[in-house]
Structure formats: C-alpha cells, structure tokens
Amino acid sequence: MADMRDFGEMDADDKGGVHDYSYEDTGAVDASPGLTPSQTVGPFFAYGLTPGPYGYAFPEIHKTDLAGADVAGERIEIIGHVFDRDGVRVHDAVIEIVQADASGTYVHAPRNDGFTGFGRCGTGAQGKDADTHFKFRTVKPGASQRGAAPFVTLIVTMRGLLNHMITRMYFPEDDLARDPVIAQVPETRRGTLVAKNAGPGRYRFDIRMQGPEETVFFDL
C-alpha cells in the first residue's frame, strides 16, 4: 500500500498483532433489543455523503449555501477548520449545520423561499494538500426562544470518532450572558462556542477535538 499515512491508521512502529475479541463471542451472543449503536463514519464517505464538491458522479442533494435569493435575513459566511489533538487539520470530517431562519423559526416542511435550515460540508473537498476548511453561506438565525441567544447547531463526525458530536456556534456580537445553554457550560470553556469576527458578515468557527481549547460538545 503506497500511502496509508493519509488515513492516519498506519503506525510504522507497530507491527503488533491482531486482537481477538472472541471472549465476547460474536456469533454466540444474541443481540438485545434497543438502540442501534453508532460506528465511525470512516475515511471514505465523500462519494456517498458529499459527492458534489468532491466531483463524484452522484447527484448532490445537500447544500453549503443555504441563503438562496428568496431567503430573508442578513447574509453571513461561516468558515472553520477542525483540529485534532496535535493541531493537525482534519481533512476527512463531515460538518452539518442545522439552524433557524432569520426570524428564529425552524423548518419542518418545504418552504416557498427554499430555506431548508440544513447544510453539509466535507473538509477535504479540495484534496488533502489544500486548506481543508468547511464553509457555509447562510443567513444569521434569529433567537428561537425568549432570553436565548441565536445559534447554529453543528453536527461533527469524522474517521476516528465512534459517534458524532453536537455543538453550537454563537455570535460574538450577541448578549450571551442569559443564554440558558451557555449558562450550563463551565465559564472557562464558553469561548469555544463563540465564533470570531472575520470581516463583515464573516465568522470563523474552529473546532478542536482535544487540547486546552477543546470544543464543548453536548449530550442532548
């Protein structure tokens, strides 16, 4: 195999062995009823989940631009990178955003303005040597609850994660002090949930999987 480094799986020093997990005897134990467990998205999702930007021959159904001409609201751009423990940019993450419209209303049926409130972007669409960012064009959501600040929900998954993570992006210009969710986050970590201004209508929101500025993720 020419280059497995790109998948982060090959460890040159480790020729060590196959683990046999048969102590839990895969064939002999019946599945119990209940939730289907999560498994990693793996490295090869691009042609299934985000075929368009990666140039695969499968029609794209998801958008990175949620702000069509008929959608009301302030146009914004959200751009960010995903960093691993070592500060390396993750080039095989899938980022999904879910948000309310400019009036704070969530979508639950097709709308005349075409707003879906959902976007998806892979971080490797430009190839492994490129910038590996995610980027969305959308409208700034309105506050959807009294006293709560506007936010965008992000669903984050990648090779090397057993299950997806959920976080929120808040806006630096808003009053976050009384937001009921922010209030539940340890004060020292709140900053990881707030985007940085990156010019007019432009926000930078980096996601750090580990390290001193590890992004806050939520359990619903």
Next chain:
Amino acid sequence: MPETAFSDYKSTATRAPSLEPVKLEGGWDNSASLRPVWPDLAKRDADLTINGRVNGDPIGERIVVEGRLTDEAGRPVPGALIEIWQANAAGRYVHREEMHAAPLDPNFLGAGRCISAADGSYRFITIKPGSYPWGNHRNAWRPAHIHFSIFGAGLAQRLVTQMYFPGDPTLRYDPIFNATRDARIRNRLISRFSIEDTVPNWAHCLKFDICLAGAYGTPFEEGHDHG
C-alpha cells in the same frame, strides 16, 4: 476518556474528545420541531446496481438490503433520510484516496440513498461488498460492511453506523466493529439473512432493522448506546 475513544482503533486517540459532553438540563431548544426537509430522490438512487452503470452490470453478488426504522417505543420513523456507501465486490472503494490493490468496477459507484416510507421501511438493491485491509495493525481487515447515515426527526435521530454480514469470520478481529463494547448491543449491527424475503432466482435478502432514539430528544436509559 469518554466512550468516544477505543484504544485499539488508533485514530480515536487524536480525534475523540477527551472531555465528557456537557449534559443539558432543559433540552436543546427547538430540537423537537427540528426536522430537516429533504429533496425528492430518484428511485435509482436506492438501486446501486443501476446508479453507477456505464456499460453493463456491476460484478458481484446482488443483494437486497431492507429493514425498518423505528424509535424505541417501536413506532415507525417515516421520512428519514438514509444514505449508504460501501466498497465493491472486490473490497475497493471508489474514493480517490483509497489505496487497496483491488480492481475498481466501472459499473459500480457504491453510494445510495432513500427516504423511509410511512411504515418506516426502506429497501436498497446493491452488490455484496468485499473485505478490505487497512493500516491499523498487521493484518487488519475490515469485515464486509455497508456504511449507513440516517437523519430522522430531530437531532436525537441522527445516526451514523455500519451494517455487517452474518457469519463473517473477520468480525471477531475488527476493532471498529468491536469498538461497540457490549456484544449484545454490537450484534444489533449484524444483518440477518432472510430466506422468506430472498427473491427467487435473483437476490439474497438481508434484513437490517434500525432503532433510533425518541424524536424529542428525551433521555433514555440506553442513551449511551450512541456513545
């Protein structure tokens, strides 16, 4: 480390969060009403033996993969977006960065999608994927599997997982399958061969029912299954 990491699956070491997720009191705002709208899908999107066709049929064993989406109360989950992707019969992905020295199939892409029906059912026609090696350790082979991404009603019904095949001898050595530590939960990921629904003279049928959390983000006892 939270349950998001599993040391035998090496890349979790640098990517799985080191801190527990923040447990919220009072839920996630409007997640109850948060139901993304999906576009209408072409019928061929769910038939992987057709949607990658260039000049003939894809090579390999044709199979039907079908099942039902329900929530924990057994209620059907209609309208969910189900997206799948997989290797071809030789164990090779179309993905450009895949290096396994096995042939591509010019007539097979390996991606499909559909929306669950009113009774929560879904159905794909595809080719049985092959096993492929990966670099986690010496002789690491992924058991044959199909990747699933599901988006039901609300954030609580987001699920990314993998479906496996019954009787696969490599399952017991795979740190990804075994990253779900409890065997009784893990074995929910193994599809079941159904002779009743096998289509005569045409294709084996594999059943894979999927159980999602409640639509309203309410915590359940087994909520950690997703973690």
